[in-house]
Amino acid sequence: GNTTNEADTITSAIASLTGSTITGGAGADNLVLSDVGAIGALAATVTEVETLTLADGTNTGLQFNAAGVFTSVTGGTGADTIADTANLDAGGTISLGGGDDVITALSANLALSTIDMGAGNDSLTSTVGGAITTTLVGGAGTNDVISLATGDDISGAAVSGFEDLTLANNASVIATFAQTVALTGGTVTAAGGETVTPSASAGGSITLSSVIETYNFANVTSAVTADASATANFTITGSGSADSIALGAAGTAADTINTLAGTDTIVATGALTTDAGYTNMEVFDLNYATAATFTTGALATLEPVSIDASDSTAAVAINAADYN
Numbered sequence: 001g002n003t004t005n006e007a008d009t010i011t012s013a014i015a016s017l018t019g020s021t022i023t024g025g026a027g028a029d030n031l032v033l034s035d036v037g038a039i040g041a042l043a044a045t046v047t048e049v050e051t052l053t054l055a056d057g058t059n060t061g062l063q064f065n066a067a068g069v070f071t072s073v074t075g076g077t078g079a080d081t082i083a084d085t086a087n088l089d090a091g092g093t094i095s096l097g098g099g100d101d102v103i104t105a106l107s108a109n110l111a112l113s114t115i116d117m118g119a120g121n122d123s124l125t126s127t128v129g130g131a132i133t134t135t136l137v138g139g140a141g142t143n144d145v146i147s148l149a150t151g152d153d154i155s156g157a158a159v160s161g162f163e164d165l166t167l168a169n170n171a172s173v174i175a176t177f178a179q180t181v182a183l184t185g186g187t188v189t190a191a192g193g194e195t196v197t198p199s200a201s202a203g204g205s206i207t208l209s210s211v212i213e214t215y216n217f218a219n220v221t222s223a224v225t226a227d228a229s230a231t232a233n234f235t236i237t238g239s240g241s242a243d244s245i246a247l248g249a250a251g252t253a254a255d256t257i258n259t260l261a262g263t264d265t266i267v268a269t270g271a272l273t274t275d276a277g278y279t280n281m282e283v284f285d286l287n288y289a290t291a292a293t294f295t296t297g298a299l300a301t302l303e304p305v306s307i308d309a310s311d312s313t314a315a316v317a318i319n320a321a322d323y324n
Helices: 175-183
Strands: 009-012 031-032 051-053 061-063 072-074 078-081 091-097 102-106 112-114 123-126 136-137 145-148 166-167 172-175 188-190 197-200 205-207 212-214 225-227 234-238 246-249 256-258 265-269 283-287 293-295 305-306 316-319
Touching: 172 175, 175 197, 175 205
Parallel strands: 009 031, 031 051, 051 072, 061 078, 072 091, 078 102, 091 112, 102 123, 112 136, 123 145, 145 166, 166 188, 172 197, 197 212, 205 225, 212 234, 225 246, 234 256, 246 265, 265 283, 283 305, 293 316
Antiparallel strands: none
């Protein structure tokens, strides 16, 4: 039946929704589920109801119908799973409360919406593949994970409370520099060749993840100080400011680094014995603990390049035969 045009509350068991017709009317209506279980896809005959409230316990498989125009979901104290946010209208709030909650597919940008995963170790997976401006809150857990797909751009989103990051295989994603620092500071899972491109945002210090192969800081508006000591065979594009990249023992000729403009510094150990693959940097600060030879190539920048071995504790031979 129809409810009134006020803010009505309809209470139903999950099983009772099958075969029922509920029309919420003009008010801000709330469908309250009285039991827990496999909710699945909400019936297309539930319409004009704006909020869904889940019972305390484990609820699984929740999906929304195209006719329902739900905008908000309130979770209970248990572990709730939203299988897909398709057909959920933008502008509302998903607040999932306690438990280890899961959103399997944030499948569209929900502009002006807030998703708060609540307490527990939660998981949010995007399949948007484009701009995301939804406010995304990991909540009070200690291992909340956000998973991003290729093409995802979260630079316009307020993102907080996520400790871990998963990138889809070979994904290329965009985030602000601060978001990149925060999301790559925990456990990062990335199985293929992934690229992170910080947006036009202020730079700063960052420790590069060992499982992300490519970082492109070309849009960053100030200098970047990067610790790449845990990374091997990486590609880095600098910010165009005075960047500093510390390679540790991982830096070798297999890397590709282009620091663009600015007076840039590469800090290297004895593992780096050639500048092959390194473009547009002005200072090589060699920190050799074992005697070795550093061989310069024909650096194409035609800019003055300084090779400083004064921090080394072992003999450094410099072969500049090809120095341009």
